[in-house]
Amino acid sequence: MKRSFLIPAFALLTGVLLTVSLLLSFAFDNDRFYSGMGEEAAIAPQDEGIAFTYYVQGTTKLYRTSIDGKEAERVTSKDGIKETAPAFSPDGSELLFLGASTSDIQSLYTVKNGDTERVQPSGEKMHFEDAVYSPDGQSIYAIGMPADEWMATSAESTAGFDIFEIERQSGDVSQVTEQDYYLMNNLSVAPSGDYLMFTVSSGSEESVETTVLTEGTEIPAPYRQLPSGMYGASLSPDGERIAYTAVTNTSSNGNFQYDLFLLDQNDGQTQRMTSSAANVESMVFYHEADRILYMEDRNWPNGAADYHLRSMDTSSGNATTLEPEVTGIQKHVLLGAAAGFFMNNTVTAALYLMFGVSIVFLLRRRRKAVYIPVVISAAGSAAGYILNFQDPWTFQLINLAVGPAATALIIFAVVFWITGILSRKIP
Numbered sequence: 001m002k003r004s005f006l007i008p009a010f011a012l013l014t015g016v017l018l019t020v021s022l023l024l025s026f027a028f029d030n031d032r033f034y035s036g037m038g039e040e041a042a043i044a045p046q047d048e049g050i051a052f053t054y055y056v057q058g059t060t061k062l063y064r065t066s067i068d069g070k071e072a073e074r075v076t077s078k079d080g081i082k083e084t085a086p087a088f089s090p091d092g093s094e095l096l097f098l099g100a101s102t103s104d105i106q107s108l109y110t111v112k113n114g115d116t117e118r119v120q121p122s123g124e125k126m127h128f129e130d131a132v133y134s135p136d137g138q139s140i141y142a143i144g145m146p147a148d149e150w151m152a153t154s155a156e157s158t159a160g161f162d163i164f165e166i167e168r169q170s171g172d173v174s175q176v177t178e179q180d181y182y183l184m185n186n187l188s189v190a191p192s193g194d195y196l197m198f199t200v201s202s203g204s205e206e207s208v209e210t211t212v213l214t215e216g217t218e219i220p221a222p223y224r225q226l227p228s229g230m231y232g233a234s235l236s237p238d239g240e241r242i243a244y245t246a247v248t249n250t251s252s253n254g255n256f257q258y259d260l261f262l263l264d265q266n267d268g269q270t271q272r273m274t275s276s277a278a279n280v281e282s283m284v285f286y287h288e289a290d291r292i293l294y295m296e297d298r299n300w301p302n303g304a305a306d307y308h309l310r311s312m313d314t315s316s317g318n319a320t321t322l323e324p325e326v327t328g329i330q331k332h333v334l335l336g337a338a339a340g341f342f343m344n345n346t347v348t349a350a351l352y353l354m355f356g357v358s359i360v361f362l363l364r365r366r367r368k369a370v371y372i373p374v375v376i377s378a379a380g381s382a383a384g385y386i387l388n389f390q391d392p393w394t395f396q397l398i399n400l401a402v403g404p405a406a407t408a409l410i411i412f413a414v415v416f417w418i419t420g421i422l423s424r425k426i427p
Helices: 002-027 147-151 330-342 345-362 369-390 392-423
Strands: 036-043 050-056 059-065 072-074 082-088 095-100 106-112 115-119 126-133 139-146 162-167 173-175 183-189 195-201 206-212 231-235 241-250 256-264 270-272 279-285 291-297 307-313 319-322
Touching: 002 330, 002 345, 036 082, 036 279, 036 291, 036 307, 050 082, 059 095, 082 126, 095 126, 106 126, 126 147, 126 183, 139 147, 139 183, 162 183, 183 231, 195 231, 231 279, 241 279, 256 291, 330 345, 345 369, 345 392, 369 392
Parallel strands: 059 082, 256 279
Antiparallel strands: 036 050, 050 059, 059 072, 082 095, 095 106, 106 115, 126 139, 139 162, 162 173, 183 195, 195 206, 231 241, 241 256, 256 270, 279 291, 291 307, 307 319
């Protein structure tokens, strides 16, 4: 009697937990419940502090900490927008950032002494992807496109991204480039203010390009034609070096590993600075010290990101982890950890396996019904692989997401089949 009660109860419990896991995984992105360090940071002039993004249940907010990464405090008090891409003004008194509302249009904002203002043109007029101050602070260079073109479908829109200059005093806007790039980001300005550096994407690969702002400007020779395969390029404050990431390893399941490199303008040589299984991104140079700040995702490429703020001495290569203390979000962290646990692929697979085995055991007296979990698992696996042939564009998705699931399902089908045979011998 006791055993006959425990098996249905176990099947019910694992079934409920599996349903919760699947609903969370399909209804929400991996970072929806994540609370923790974001992937972007900026360093104030004279290295007076660090601004960084911080996730609170999937919504990013800006925080600021001391240069040694101790206590952190909110930069703005604004609600209802996702705050990203911080950039300090040359005198450090103002912080520029992108703010996105539910419309997905990213506007430019500045915050000074706790007061937040939207930079025009923004909102209904322009959508922006990145922005920096000019060295004299009189202008803002921003990557953007008309907001109506951004919201249009790809079939309706013929516009792309370009760089615009916005004068702070007058609000006048002038277009710097006229290329209609598919994607643009990682905007940097030379310390002389004579040229800009940015990353562009044609859809298949990324490349780092430059554009002059002053007629007759000579771009440093090593920067004139940078090789492809450079990601997240960031120009140093003195213009002498470029920090970027590049693929250094490809694992057996096709996942890339990105490490940090430095390119020196003087000799054109590159130096690899990191060597780890983590993913490196969002590099930014210190102004006064020979150091570089970057984000390290230690959970790459599995599930929700796990970013850590790292500071490296570029002379020795020694790096330390900064851990700013963000207070007042403990309940969000606990909720996010619980949701993240159930959205973990390994947990979902374990629940599916336990639920399937318990169903097989419950149906062990029924000659055909006992193999229902086998049929369901095999059918799910076949459907996953068929998708790859029906739509070649899903190749990346199949390999990184559906592929492992389809493989697991066929393994589970074998396990359920063996369990079905053996369970029939149990009274």
